[in-house]
Amino acid sequence: GKSGPIANGWRAVLVFHKGDEKYLQKVYGMVNSATSKNVCFVCQATTDGGSPNLYTHHGPSAPHRQTMFSTADFIRFGCRDNPFIRYPGFHVTMICGDWLHVMDLAVVPDACGSALLELSENSVVWPGSTQDERLQHAYTCFVAECKASNVRAQPIYVPSMHAVPAHGDAFPSIAQKHLNGAEAFILAKWLMGVTLRVAHANPGDRHAALRAAVFCNLVHMREAISIEKHGNRFVTLSEPNLRKLQQANFLFHAALNSLASEAIAARQLLWKLRPKLHKLQSCNRKSQPLKRMALIKYV
Incomplete structure (x- = not known):
């Protein structure tokens, strides 16, 4: 490619600033974080259950969508x-969470942990006299799926239902050290197939249908952002994929919220809702063709 200044000493164009939450928190000195009352960098989404801006609200009509920071508000x-806010042309919409950390290493492991525990409660899906045996059989099936996709699977441990404490924040999940991005996608696709078969075998089971909807739409979102799909290039999405992403995101949140409500009513530590889900919505809003650029000059 070409080297040297592009115009009057400018050497680079900033169009997108993506990173995990800790990185963005550090480089921008963000006021809000996932552990603060207001959980979003760029809007007033909150953990306050009495607020209309509760972060679990989703979709275009979510109240917190009306509280998005302008660039001036974000800076103030x-x-x-x-340094980043000083680049000529900087705009707050250039800041975006990284899909790998938001979806593959957070949202997917949480959903998979709950699904694996539910599906292994009895021997309908996987054989075994105990839940641990059934989970081991499930892992064997998952490894086979990874091998079929030329992905190396790491050992995964999901505690059986009886091992989850009755109190405290002990929602099932799969730690990042046991699951990389490629494995997470395979795991979501595999569980999509499993949950669809269970839902098909139980046509009147609303819970089974919601569980399948979670994984169908996780997979649809991941497919939509793939660079190889339907003309996606670099950090932009084709219009068909942008629509697919937004639709799948809405349906995923709707299904997950319903499952979480059922779990709360049954006093079960399953289908966790956490601020990272709001980050997923932010990624969804910003994964679109970019119209703004900022210039970077080296002197």
Whole structure:
């Protein structure tokens, strides 16, 4: 490619600033974080259950969508002084969470942990006299799926239902050290097939249908953002994939919220809702063709 200044000493164009939450928190000096009352960098989404801006609300009509920071508001109230906001042309919509950390290493492991525990409660899906044996059989099936896709599977441990404490924040999940991005996608696709078969075998089971909807739409979102699909290039999405992403995101949140409500009513630590889900919505809003650029000059 070409080297040297592109125009009057400018050497680079910033169009997208993507990173995991800790990185963005550090480089921008963000005021809000996942552990603060307001959980979003760029809007007023909150953990306050009495607020209309509760972060679990989703979709275009979610109240917190009306509280998005302008660039001026973000610079004044959302972050501390940093070099990035000084680039000519900087805009707050350039900041975006990384799909790998938001979806593959957080949202997918949480959903998979709950699904694996539910599906292994009895021997309908996987054989075994105990839940641990059934989970081991499930892992064997997952490894076979990974091999078929030329992905190396790491050992995964999901505690059986009786091992989950009755109190405290002990929702099932799969740790990042046991699951990389490629494995997470295979796991979601595999569980999509499993949950669809269970839902098909139980046509009147609303819970089974919701569980299948979670994994169908996780997979649809992941497919939509693939660079190889339907003309996606670099950090932009084709219009068909943008629509697919937004639709799948809405349906995923609707299904997950319903499952979480059922779990709360049954006093079960399953189908966790956490601020990372709001980050997924932010990624969804910003994964579209970019119209803004900022210039970077080296002197």
